[in-house]
Amino acid sequence: MKKITKVDVAVLGAGTAGLTARRSAEKQGASTALIDPGPHGTTCARVGCMPSKLLIAAADAAHGVRQAETFGIRTEMTVDGALVLKRVQKERDRFVAGVLESIERLRSEGILLEGAARFSSPKLIEVEGHGMVEAKAVVVATGSKALVPPPYEGAGDRLMTNEEIFELDSLPERVLVVGTGIIGLELGQALTRLGVQTTLLGKSNDIGPLTDPKMKTEALRLFSEELDLHADHDLREVRVVEEGVRVRFVDAYGKENLGVFDRVLIAAGTGPNLEQLDLERAGISLNEKGVPSFDPCTLQVEDTNVFLAGDVNGYRPVLHEAAEEGRAAGANAARYPSVMTRVRATALSVVFTDPQIAIVGRPWSEMKCDDDRVGEVDFENQGRSRVMGVNRGKLRLYGERNSGLLEGAEMLGPAVEHMAHLIAWSIQNRMTVSEVLDMPFYHPVVEEGLRTALHDLESSLHIRYPPGEECEEFGPGA
Numbered sequence: 230m231k232k233i234t235k236v237d238v239a240v241l242g243a244g245t246a247g248l249t250a251r252r253s254a255e256k257q258g259a260s261t262a263l264i265d266p267g268p269h270g271t272t273c274a275r276v277g278c279m280p281s282k283l284l285i286a287a288a289d290a291a292h293g294v295r296q297a298e299t300f301g302i303r304t305e306m307t308v309d310g311a312l313v314l315k316r317v318q319k320e321r322d323r324f325v326a327g328v329l330e331s332i333e334r335l336r337s338e339g340i341l342l343e344g345a346a347r348f349s350s351p352k353l354i355e356v357e358g359h360g361m362v363e364a365k366a367v368v369v370a371t372g373s374k375a376l377v378p379p380p381y382e383g384a385g386d387r388l389m390t391n392e393e394i395f396e397l398d399s400l401p402e403r404v405l406v407v408g409t410g411i412i413g414l415e416l417g418q419a420l421t422r423l424g425v426q427t428t429l430l431g432k433s434n435d436i437g438p439l440t441d442p443k444m445k446t447e448a449l450r451l452f453s454e455e456l457d458l459h460a461d462h463d464l465r466e467v468r469v470v471e472e473g474v475r476v477r478f479v480d481a482y483g484k485e486n487l488g489v490f491d492r493v494l495i496a497a498g499t500g501p502n503l504e505q506l507d508l509e510r511a512g513i514s515l516n517e518k519g520v521p522s523f524d525p526c527t528l529q530v531e532d533t534n535v536f537l538a539g540d541v542n543g544y545r546p547v548l549h550e551a552a553e554e555g556r557a558a559g560a561n562a563a564r565y566p567s568v569m570t571r572v573r574a575t576a577l578s579v580v581f582t583d584p585q586i587a588i589v590g591r592p593w594s595e596m597k598c599d600d601d602r603v604g605e606v607d608f609e610n611q612g613r614s615r616v617m618g619v620n621r622g623k624l625r626l627y628g629e630r631n632s633g634l635l636e637g638a639e640m641l642g643p644a645v646e647h648m649a650h651l652i653a654w655s656i657q658n659r660m661t662v663s664e665v666l667d668m669p670f671y672h673p674v675v676e677e678g679l680r681t682a683l684h685d686l687e688s689s690l691h692i693r694y695p696p697g698e699e700c701e702e703f704g705p706g707a
């Protein structure tokens with residue numbers, strides 16, 4: 230007879246979503262068990278947001294030195310790959326250590342059970358090495374993992390995903406990055422700027438999370454100036470040879486390309502960590518997207534006692550959403566069956582390339598808006614951007630006819646991470662374009678570019694504020 234631990238809420242996965250879910254359930258007065266086989270430390274701190282931003286910070290530093298000549302400053306530079314990675318690992322370890330402290334506390338309190346979990350029935354979970362956990366409700370927060378396209382599976386230890394790249398001792402000479410989504414683009418550009426001979430392969434001209442055809446064209450143009458980027462290709466051969474991995478492909482222009490790479494970095498999408506959970510024993514089936522059908526406002530899977538939070542549900546796979554979903558799922562699991570609905574925050578995602586990319590609110594693909602509800606700015610002649618030599622990119626805002634409400638934005642430009650927040654907060658506060666224009670804009674700042682796009686949108690939507698008056702424009706020195 231296996232040992233049975235009885236709790237109100239079992240949380241599967243001790244990542245960002247799982248840790249917040251457990252805490253949130255506990256705050257509601259529920260007894261909890263947190264189940265995770267490790268490695269601990271969260272994807273974000275260990276192999277995700279933080280180490281990738283650390284690598285990008287080094288790449289930005291190298292790029293800054295190269296760009297110094299623009300300002301009349303001459304200098305020489307060497308990238309020491311081993312030192313770059315040493316700093317990445319040292320700082321990454323600090324972030325991970327913070328998480329490990331909480332994990333250690335939960336271990337000592339007997340809340341953390343270290344083993345893989347799988348359902349035996351809707352309320353019974355088998356934990357490898359720990360027996361059974363009986364729970365009234367369960368939060369599944371098992372995250373996702375990189376999917377390796379079958380042709381690359383034979384590349385052996387030359388293959389890396391985000392799980393391996395930050396563990397390297399030194400930078401490889403030649404890297405193939407498979408995927409031009411957020412991770413492929415961020416890491417591919419960082420490697421290029423750190424002096425690694427990098428080739429990026431994408432499909433269907435997809436570039437980061439952009440969906441607006443005009444934005445995609447602009448992004449492809451800008452990134453192709455710097456990167457060996459093939460945003461569409463037809464793969465012909467992947468073969469491990471003595472010197473590395475030999476890859477042959479035909480590019481969008483019909484030209485055959487051949488390269489030998491020391492390493493292949495896979496960034497071609499992710500899949501949910503669900504296959505080991507035996508969800509069918511909990512009476513749960515998967516939909517056409519490969520996840521259980523769930524309500525994003527309650528995180529509940531249909532009318533079951535199971536809640537799905539974080540990357541595992543594939544809804545908005547970014548950190549702040551994982552944390553928020555964890556909080557909501559944990560509270561609802563504790564309250565089950567009386568669950569509460571919560572309004573989701575405005576969608577916001579940022580890509581830390583240069584120029585940065587951001588998507589806010591509803592992307593173009595959801596609305597397919599014509600130009601009569603779009604406002605646009607090109608950063609080429611934007612004052613502050615030119616001052617800093619970063620005047621590249623475009624920003625498109627989408628608004629609603631009649632109401633004049635801001636609905637969404639796709640951005641590519643200098644430090645758009647900040648403008649993306651301003652727009653997200655404005656959308657969430659249901660502000661009209663005119664109301665946003667009534668806010669202060671300092672001079673000279675990159676946000677003045679945003680103001681130009683807002684004016685353009687105001688004019689596309691045929692609204693004016695104050696009614697009938699033209700807005701005053703401030704130029705340089707005005």
Ligand SMILES: Cc1cc2nc3c(=O)[nH]c(=O)nc-3n(C[C@H](O)[C@H](O)[C@H](O)COP(=O)(O)OP(=O)(O)OC[C@H]3O[C@@H](n4cnc5c(N)ncnc54)[C@H](O)[C@@H]3O)c2cc1C
Nearest residue numbers: 242244245246272273277278346371372539540546547548
């Ligand atoms: C390279 C990279 C860069 C990123 N950069 C950013 C960024 O800049 N900004 C941003 O917002 N987001 C970024 N993200 C996304 C962000 O990291 C994720 O959205 C977030 O970490 C998801 O948290 P989670 O709790 O859902 O999953 P995780 O943190 O992955 O937690 C899942 C946990 O489940 C456990 N588990 C798996 N299977 C089982 C099982 N059978 N039983 C029990 N436990 C199990 C795992 O061990 C793990 O601890 C990045 C991701 C990557 C990969």
